Amino acid sequence: MTDPLFENVTLIGIGLIGSSLARVIRAKGLARHVTIATRSAPTLEAARALDLGHAYTLSNAEAVADADLVIVSVPVGASEAVAREIGPHLKRGAIVTDVGSTKASVVRQMQPHIPETAHFIAGHPIAGTEQSGPESGFAELFEGRWCILTPTPGTDADAIARLKAFWEACGSTVEEMDPEHHDLVLAIVSHLPHIIAYNIVGTADDLETVTKSEVIKYSASGFRDFTRLAASDPVMWRDVCLHNRDAILEMLARFSEDLASLQRAVRWGDGDKLFDLFTRTRGIRRSIVEAGQDTDVPNFGRNVLKQDAKAGSS
């Protein structure tokens, strides 16, 4: 093991993101000692059973006493309470960061509770899955992904550099952005897609003319993609909606306006307009695949997995 980036790292919250961090820290030797804290005894025991760290506690205050780096991975609505608990117990020079999916609200919630002697830098790894809990994490989650940091003006440059080095060691590329811009970007690439997915699955669930068993049977024709997003953690997504309200409402308004125009084209049989929209959207897909952010194997490679499974090779 080369010299670790931090002596003592404390992870508060040990679900999908927290436990993925624990795993990559261990795999790459990024800390000498990892303390894990979470709200509930069952989750703490699960983390212990998975051997995710060196020390385990239900007390956030205790957990941070020796920490050089504290990473808070809880639903964004719980950020303020956690910051208030840990603020008074932070070591001089400690870096406190988070992984929450919204940033302006988290900065407002946490910043005031972090003492001048420590460094607060909000962050968001753009990496995840539809699953949650300590069992669902894996060390490679952050590899080839982006991590956005949203430091406020005046934040210590050296602290930013150390946090950046940490995320890079996890396999990510780091970008800095102001929190408001982050929230606008994420509203379109993440929050709106999830809301739309939840909504369409809800609409399907409510139909009387089409049965639920028909929806399930024939889901392979497109719908199943949406159900994956709509199976994400409801607490996390409730909090995202409550804490990025303005940007989400702005994107929803634009989406609905565009949809009304598409609806008009369907109603009036305007084939040219439909064809034009359906053509220009292909370019974005190509760019995403070229940027390494998705696979170009058909159906995301589900068929390959199926064949592998059959051949007994995975």
Added chain:
Amino acid sequence: MTDPLFENVTLIGIGLIGSSLARVIRAKGLARHVTIATRSAPTLEAARALDLGHAYTLSNAEAVADADLVIVSVPVGASEAVAREIGPHLKRGAIVTDVGSTKASVVRQMQPHIPETAHFIAGHPIAGTEQSGPESGFAELFEGRWCILTPTPGTDADAIARLKAFWEACGSTVEEMDPEHHDLVLAIVSHLPHIIAYNIVGTADDLETVTKSEVIKYSASGFRDFTRLAASDPVMWRDVCLHNRDAILEMLARFSEDLASLQRAVRWGDGDKLFDLFTRTRGIRRSIVEAGQDTDVPNFGRNVLKQDAKAGSS
């Protein structure tokens, strides 16, 4: 090779669906002789280079002269023209079917041109990918999927049974339905998801506050799922919209109503309402995975593919 189900099969249209049929027919020996017809010389040459059949022609009329089974796999808007061309040249007892994504319109377009001496049975395999053209097909496409047949009253039961046996031999399970009900079911499980996906990708493409490079970089957080659907063939989807108008407009209206209510919940910070919707949608996902219509590997297994690729094993 066991006795083939049909002596002579003619495939009209040899894109994703037609070429997947050609491949499974060859792989499983479902016909003794396969004739391939398509509109354009380049596509016909591609089919020949891929060795997808035994005879190749640009003339649909010629192609069907000896056929016991004719499968038409072209955009639904082209169904009538194809039926008009082949009608007069069909052998007594020939079965004519299609694979189009809408059914009431296809029945209206094709049925009148098929003589009494032949059997017309419209069909739709619920299987596909976002890719198109003869290179994109594969023999396993229909495996473990459903195929819907929408015979009209009075259709010869023996002809239905033979077509059913064909699709079962391709690996599918066959259901019968009336064309109007098919169109309603598909409007929610397939057409609406594609339209919504095209729409959100269009909305993202139009933003001024978020750059296109940001949308591409951070797409992994949900958006990239939509771009896959929105990369599907524009001609096919234009035709679906034009030929399933009423059912699509009905589903769009319900979707928009539900979205307005969700939007209100975001605006007024109604966390309980958001939580309730985000919770009940999880059940559908679970049922789809249990029904074998999707994988439960996180992110559809993209990460697994990535790791395989790294290990050099695929």
